[in-house]
Amino acid sequence: MENKYTRELPIKTTSFPYKPATMLAPMEGITNHPVRTAISAIGGVGVVCTEFVRVSVAELKPKEVRSIMRPTEGVPLSVQIMGNKPQLMADTARKFSEAGADIVDINLGCPTARAVKGNVGSAMLKDPDLLFDVLSAMRKNISGLQSAKIRAGFDNADHTLHIAEAVEAAGVDFIVVHPRRRNDFYEGVADWRIIGMIKERLKIPVVGNGDIWYPSDAARMYKECGCDAVMIGRGALRNPWIFKQLEDQSDWQPSPEEVFAYIDGFMNDHLNEFEGHEGGVVKRAKENWRYLCQLFVDGNTVGREILRQQTYSDFRNALQDFLESKKRDDFDFFGHLKLKNSGSGI
Ligand SMILES: Cc1cc2nc3c(=O)[nH]c(=O)nc-3n(C[C@H](O)[C@H](O)[C@H](O)COP(=O)(O)O)c2cc1C
Numbered sequence: 001m002e003n004k005y006t007r008e009l010p011i012k013t014t015s016f017p018y019k020p021a022t023m024l025a026p027m028e029g030i031t032n033h034p035v036r037t038a039i040s041a042i043g044g045v046g047v048v049c050t051e052f053v054r055v056s057v058a059e060l061k062p063k064e065v066r067s068i069m070r071p072t073e074g075v076p077l078s079v080q081i082m083g084n085k086p087q088l089m090a091d092t093a094r095k096f097s098e099a100g101a102d103i104v105d106i107n108l109g110c111p112t113a114r115a116v117k118g119n120v121g122s123a124m125l126k127d128p129d130l131l132f133d134v135l136s137a138m139r140k141n142i143s144g145l146q147s148a149k150i151r152a153g154f155d156n157a158d159h160t161l162h163i164a165e166a167v168e169a170a171g172v173d174f175i176v177v178h179p180r181r182r183n184d185f186y187e188g189v190a191d192w193r194i195i196g197m198i199k200e201r202l203k204i205p206v207v208g209n210g211d212i213w214y215p216s217d218a219a220r221m222y223k224e225c226g227c228d229a230v231m232i233g234r235g236a237l238r239n240p241w242i243f244k245q246l247e248d249q250s251d252w253q254p255s256p257e258e259v260f261a262y263i264d265g266f267m268n269d270h271l272n273e274f275e276g277h278e279g280g281v282v283k284r285a286k287e288n289w290r291y292l293c294q295l296f297v298d299g300n301t302v303g304r305e306i307l308r309q310q311t312y313s314d315f316r317n318a319l320q321d322f323l324e325s326k327k328r329d330d331f332d333f334f335g336h337l338k339l340k341n342s343g344s345g346i
Contacts, residue, residue, distance in 0.1 A: 003162070005132055005169030009139070012173055016205045016229040017145065018046040018076055020247050022218075023176070023207060025233030026051050026080050026107075026149075030287060033070040034269035038262060039236060040075045044243030046229065047076045052107045055083035055092045056118060062095075069099045078103035078147065082110060084120050084130060086137035094141035103173075104142050106135060108163075109151040111182045122182035125154045128166040135170035149176040149209075152194045155183045164198045174205040176231055195225040207231050213238065214335045215245045237291035239333055253333045256323040259295075263288065263319060267312070278312035285315060295331045297341050 024031065024039055026049035036048040053060070053068055060068075071077045079101040083089045093104045108131060110121025124131045131148075139146055148167045152160045160179075167175050179194035180186070190210025199206040208227035212218045213235045221230055236242050240262060241254055254262070267285050274280035286307050296302040303322055309315040332338050 003165045003169070005128075005166050007169040007171060009171040011203050012145075014203055014205065016046075016174065016207065018229075020044055020046045020243070021229035022243050022246065023047040023078070023209075023229060023231040024049065024236055024243070025209060025231045026078075026105075027233055027237070028052055030237065032273065032284075033072070034266045034273055034284075035288065036075075037072045037269065038266035039240045039243070040072050041265075042241055042244050042262070044245075044247035045075055047078055047103065048072050049078040049105065050080055052080045052082045052110060052121075053092075054120075055081050055088055056085075056120070059088065059091050060095060065095050065099050069096065069101065071100070076102035078105045080105040080107050080149070082107035082115070082120050084118075084124060084134060086134050089134050090137035090141045093138040093146075097142045097144055101144060103145045103147050104138065105147045105149055105176075106131075106138065107149060108167075109149055109178055109182070111151070111185050116182070122151055122154055125151060125159070125163055125182065128159075128163050131163070132166045132170050135167060135172055139171040145173040146171065147174050147176060147207075148172050149178065151182055152177070152179040152191065153181050155181055157181055157191070157194060160194055161197060161201055164202055168202050168204050172204060174207060174228070175202065176207040176209055177227075178209045178231075180210065192221060192225050195221070195227055199226045199228075205229065209233070211235075212242075214333075215242055215249075216334070218242075218246050234291065237288060238294045241333065245333070251334060253328065253331060255328055256326045256331075259292070259331070260320055260323045263292070264316065267316065271312075282310070282312055282315050289319070295333065297332055297337045 024045050028051040079096045081092055096104050107121050108124050115121035116123045177195045177198055179191045195208040205228035207229040208221045208225050209231035212232045218230045270281040270284050293299045293303045306318045309318050
C-alpha cells in the first residue's frame with residue numbers, strides 16, 4: 001500500500017536515545033511504582049513505563065496527574081495514555097509533559113473487549129487516519145519524546161507497515177512493536193519478522209517486544225530484527241534480574257536469599273503504597289509470585305501453597321521457608337533446566 005502520510009517534523013534521533021537500550025513494558029495491574037522501582041533497582045533498565053491511563057471523557061485532574069507521575073530515581077519515565085479524541089489526548093499529553101514525563105506514549109495495542117468497544121487501544125489500528133490525527137495533535141504539546149506502542153494490526157497483519165508509516169509521519173520519536181495481532185491476544189508466538197520489516201521501512205528507532213524470556217532471546221531479537229532497543233514484559237516479572245544479566249552479559253544469578261530480599265523489599269514498598277492495608281499487599285505479592293514461580297521447572301505446581309496464605313506475615317513466612325529450602329541451581333534463570341526436562345525453553 002502506498003504511504004499517503006508525510007512527516008513535516010525532522011527526525012530527532014535515529015538511534016534509541018537511552019542507555020541501556022531496554023524498556024520494562026507497561027503492564028496494567030502489575031507494573032505500579034513499587035514494582036517499577038524494585039526491578040530497576042536491580043539494574044540494566046533503560047526506561048520504565050506507567051500502566052495505561054484511560055483518557056476518554058474529561059481532562060485528568062491535577063491530583064490524578066500527580067498520582068500517575070511517579071518517577072523512579074535515575075530511570076526515565078514513559079507515561080502511557082489511551083484514547084481517541086485528538087484534542088483531549090493533546091491536552092492530556094501536555095499535562096504529563098509539563099509534569100516532567102520523559103516520554104509520552106500512546107497505547108495502540110490494548111486488546112480487551114472494553115477497549116475495542118470504545119474504539120481505543122488496538123481498535124485504532126483499524127483506522128490509520130484517526131491515529132495519525134491523534135498522534136499529530138499530541139505531538140504539538142509534547143516537549144520531550146513521543147512514542148507509540150503498536151500491535152501487528154487488528155485482525156490482519158498485512159496493514160502493519162502502513163500503520164507504522166502513519167505513526168512515523170505523525171512526528172513520533174520512536175515506535176514499540178509487539179508483533180501479535182489484536183485477535184491473537186497473548187496466544188501463539190510473537191512474529192519477530194514483523195519487527196524486522198518495520199525496522200527496514202522506518203527511519204525512527206524501533207523497539208522490539210514480545211516473548212523475550214531469557215537474556216539470550218533479547219540478544220537474538222537485536223540480531224534478527226536489527227531493532228534499536230528491546231522491551232521486556234512478562235519475562236521481567238518471571239526474572240526481574242534479566243535486564244542486569246543482559247547488561248552485564250553474564251550468567252550471574254541471585255541466590256535464594258536475594259530472591260527473597262527482592263520480594264520482601266517490594267512488599268515493604270507496597271505497605272506504604274497501600275497505607276498499611278495488608279490485604280492489598282498480599283494480593284499484589286501473589287500476582288508477582290505467580291510469575292516468579294516460573295523460575296522453577298515445575299513452575300505451575302511448585303510454591304503453590306504460598307498462594308493459599310491469607311495474611312501478610314503468613315505469606316512472608318511461607319515464602320521465606322520455601323526459598324530457604326531451595327538451592328541456587330534449582331532456579332532456571334536461563335531455561336537450561338526446562339529445555340532438558342520438557343523440550344521447551346519457556
Ligand atoms: C498483565 C498484562 C498487562 C498489560 N498491560 C499493558 C498496558 O497497560 N499497556 C500496554 O501497552 N501493554 C500492556 N501489556 C502488553 C505488554 O506491555 C507487552 O506488550 C506484552 O506482554 C508482550 O511482551 P512480553 O512477551 O515481553 O510480555 C500488558 C500485558 C500483560 C501480560
